[in-house]
Amino acid sequence: MGLRGGIMAFVAAGIVLFVAGFDCANACRLGTPGEPSRFERVPESLEPGTHVLVFEVDGADRLTLRPISKDEDFTEFFRPAMITNDTGGVVVAQPLTSLVQRREPVSVVKFRVLCESPSPFTGSDSLLVTLYIEDVNDHPPVFVGDPYQVTVDELTPKGMVIYDGIMAKDKDKANTANSDIYYWISNGNENLKFSLSPLPRGGAAVVLEKPFDFENGDREMNLTITASDRGAPARLSRAQLTISVKDGDDQPPLFTAAIYRASVTEYPGPQMRSLQLLLRTEPPILAYDGDLAIDQRLNYRIRSGNTGQHFSMDSATGALTLVKLSTASS
Ligand SMILES: [Ca+2]
Ligand SMILES: [Ca+2]
Ligand SMILES: [Ca+2]
Structure with missing residues (x-):
């Protein structure tokens, strides 16, 4: 029986029991009874079309997503999906990477899955969904301005910073292990002549630990600097620093x-x-x-x-x- 027929029958006869029977046929139920909300962890790397949520539903073809507030509307990243007649879900609609790579990353996305009844007289149902978007360590640190080069006077005293321009950036989520970078000299540091010192503004400075001796062969040195994030597993990058020594009058x-x-x-x-x-x-x-x-x-x-x-x-x-x-x- 169609919608119009149901209403007409209700108006004409006023048979309450009939209306109740109609409601059961068209009402939308979502999730398991007594389940007001659902929490899921979602890796940012999920491909569009991947399910992030599956639930039982009467009326899987009538699902919509509604934001909790206009200011935090991330529903464009997801869409409802009908799996079977009585199983629905939410799938990724577009890559989630842009959520975690913002200057102020979005970690939590909330919306409501709504199952709307076609009739104003029958019940709709909804499920509050909270998704925690997990950053994946999918970016290595990338050096800025490499390869590096510096010319230093032979008479530079030990303990001096001879270069402070080592810098790498990591596109993963800010202020997390996945984008937290540390540096070390991975090659070319014979006799431990140099050390690296982290800079408060990020990056690292090269410190001279032992004095140069131009006359004994300290002319040009090539250091390999490695940058690593603290993700699991960590990702690495390498850069070269060439140090040219200028003869001093000693x-x-x-x-x-x-x-x-x-x-x-x-x-x-x-x-x-x-x-x-x-x-x-x-x-x-x-x-x-x-x-x-x-x-x-x-x-x-x-x-x-x-x-x-x-x-x-x-x-x-x-x-x-x-x-x-x-x-x-x-
Ligand atoms: Ca990273
Ligand atoms: Ca990432
Ligand atoms: Ca000299």
């Missing part, structure tokens, strides 16, 4: 020989004769800066032993000149 000049020899003939004649006689030493007097990459001008001078002031030295070249003759008596 070495004295060095002579090419310990002893330079030159011969001067004693002149038996008159004293104090002025002259400029370039002396050829063996080997030639030459020094170089101990700092390998610093092209610093060297100054030469006679430090001691020139008591008679017989010799003069060119400060720029180190050339030794005899400027005053010695005599047998002097």
Whole structure:
């Protein structure tokens, strides 16, 4: 019997028992008796079309979803589904990832599943659904601005931060283990020359633990930095940091020989004769800066032993000149 027929019969005859029988046929019942609400945990990774909820229902083809409030209407992410004539459900309508990846992630979604009777005289039913959207650790940390490069002076004291730009981002749910990143040096840190220090603003700084020695080979170092979240299982990423060392002025000049020899003939004649006689030493007097990459001008001078002031030295070249003759008596 159709709806119109039922109402007409009710109006015409006023038979209460008939109306009650009509109600039973069209009333909608949802869930098990006495079940006012349902709570489910839902991983964000569920594909659209996946069931998040299944329940018994009389009238599975008459299900709708209603938000609890206009401000928190997430019903677009789900839709009702008819499984069999007396089994209904709620399935994912669109990916849930955007719920957990918001700046303020949505963890709890509430709505009402409504089973509406086609007749205003018969009963409808509803079920309050609370879904806890679980973040899945599906994103690794991603480094920002890598590969990294820094040039550092050889004379940088140990304990100094030499680079503070290590940073990785993780798209998983904010303020959870899935997006909480920590860093370590996973390769290239010979002699434990460097350490990493976490920064309050996020990211990490590289700290020099042992001084550089440019002259002993500290020219360029390549560190591999690994970032890991704390999810289970954790996800990792790696980045390279190249540290170039600039030579610092920490070495004295060095002579090419310990002893330079030159011969001067004693002149038996008159004293104090002025002259400029370039002396050829063996080997030639030459020094170089101990700092390998610093092209610093060297100054030469006679430090001691020139008591008679017989010799003069060119400060720029180190050339030794005899400027005053010695005599047998002097
Ligand atoms: Ca992650
Ligand atoms: Ca995720
Ligand atoms: Ca040096």
